[in-house]
Amino acid sequence: MRKVGIVGIGHGKFGVRSDASLRELVFEAVKACLDDSRITLKEVDSMVTGVAGDEFSFGIQPSAQVHDYIGFHPKPNFRVEAACATGSAALRTGWANIASGLADVVLVVGVEKMTEVPTSTATEIMGRAGDATWEYPFGTTFPGYYAMIANAHMAEYGTTEEQLARVAVKNHYYGSLNPYAQMQKEITLEKAVTSFTVAYPLKLYDCSLITDGAAAILLASEEKAKAISKKPVWVAGLGCGTDAMRLGDRKSLTSLQATREAARAAYKMAGVGPSDIDVATVHDCFTIAEVVAYEDLGFCEKGEGGKLIEAKETYVEGRIPVNVDGGLKSKGHPLGATGVSMAVEITKQLRGEAGPRQVKDPEVGLTHNVGGSGQVSFIHIFRRQ
Amino acid sequence: MEFKNFSLFISQTKVNRFADDLAGGKIMSTLCKKCGKQYYPPQADCSACMASDMEWKEIKAEGKLLTFTKIHVPPEHFAVRQPLMPFSSLQFEPCPVGIIEAGKGLPVMGWIPKMDVKKIKVGMKMKASPFTLPDGKITIVLEPV
């Protein structure tokens, strides 16, 4: 397998982007990515586009809108999909293109345009990422699935609503420092715990946002990476795991087996363990998801996730900084873009370009991106040298 | 009966008999004749031994509550008109849902119409039964025993 490096990153403004269409959002991110890498599309061999929902993009071939608009044809481009983890699936696909020798330079794009439909429609589209035959008839939604994980976690480990709210307070604080974030606004613990219930026990501030946005990264083989960039960030490990479709069929309701499996594979491939990770972005689609991720990734013992955030160990100054870009919670969660956006953030951190959110001198970073209610999970580990 | 009366969207499956039995008052599983693995929700095919020779078996739908929630921001289908949201009153008061473990590996999901969400506790013993809604749709409800 050939070594693969990140040689360019681009991030558009996340938010309610009523000013732009899907393809226009992609253009912003791709332009920024090419500017960052100082190469042109002529030097790119192929492309992978991550878009999660046709029902958001109003068409089953959003990848074609994208390559058409940036003028990439006739070179290879197709769409990959893994629900909320689509962006990471795109990155994994791009990596495999290069590692296998099929291409030397690959552009990975993630995008979602979610606010073209009202919240109730978006909730419906996402709710059917659960089992549309056996769960959806009970009115289940995304917040509903994670609320069921939260109730199980609270019952088993005594995790509190206040601990969950502390995740939101942290992520909003860092979002306020991230110019690309949808909600650049700090919140108080009081405000978070008193916000309205979306799915008991999860409240408004426990939920990620509905977002329009795009992100792009440029991957290259070792040789090309060294030629293009002075400081490439290397992909050191990749892991992917899966679990049962329905929550009820899972071995555990307080842990995501898909994440545990992905973590095992990624740590092994990178030759590192949880204590070697200097900075991480995890899938905080709901505050409980971040708490469970702390545990599944090995940042703390099982059941201790609530205490980890209470002790502020996941702040920039803490033992293991997590989601110091604002996370899905306040940066926003444009499904297909999220995994790519996570890789952009970790690259910035490893390059030392994260400004007021910079973690001190990190060498190893991790991204964790979950599809659906935990049916699939992707973990990528990146290294500075 | 159309499977859609239970599933809302999906109408074509090899296990559509499930809806008829549900309307007839029974919650049915399938059992692999070759290796004995039992499936709820029912499957027409066995992922344990890859056989497709199954028999139907009613389940004793009683067990511990694995987890629950109450969804206040419903998906479009349930939000359109109040009477479509089962067990909901006119001023929108959604109905809790939960999953019980009716035997090892047999999780049964259902609405919990008769309980205040604050009184629902993981681990409480509940039973599941079929329920026909006023519009003719069929579903499953859970109640404490």
Ligand SMILES: CC(C)(COP(=O)(O)OP(=O)(O)OC[C@H]1O[C@@H](n2cnc3c(N)ncnc32)[C@H](O)[C@@H]1OP(=O)(O)O)[C@@H](O)C(=O)NCCC(=O)NCCS
């Ligand atoms: C929670 C949720 C239902 C709220 O949506 P909504 O009811 O349409 O909210 P609105 O857009 O009407 O916004 C009302 C206010 O709350 C704010 N808001 C909306 N969602 C918010 C969130 N998740 N967190 C904090 N504030 C939020 C809005 O900015 C707005 O503020 P303003 O009145 O100051 O302008 C929606 O954000 C949601 O479904 N989130 C989860 C997304 C999801 O499931 N993603 C997939 C996960 S993998």
Ligand SMILES: [Zn+2]
């Ligand atoms: Zn069998």
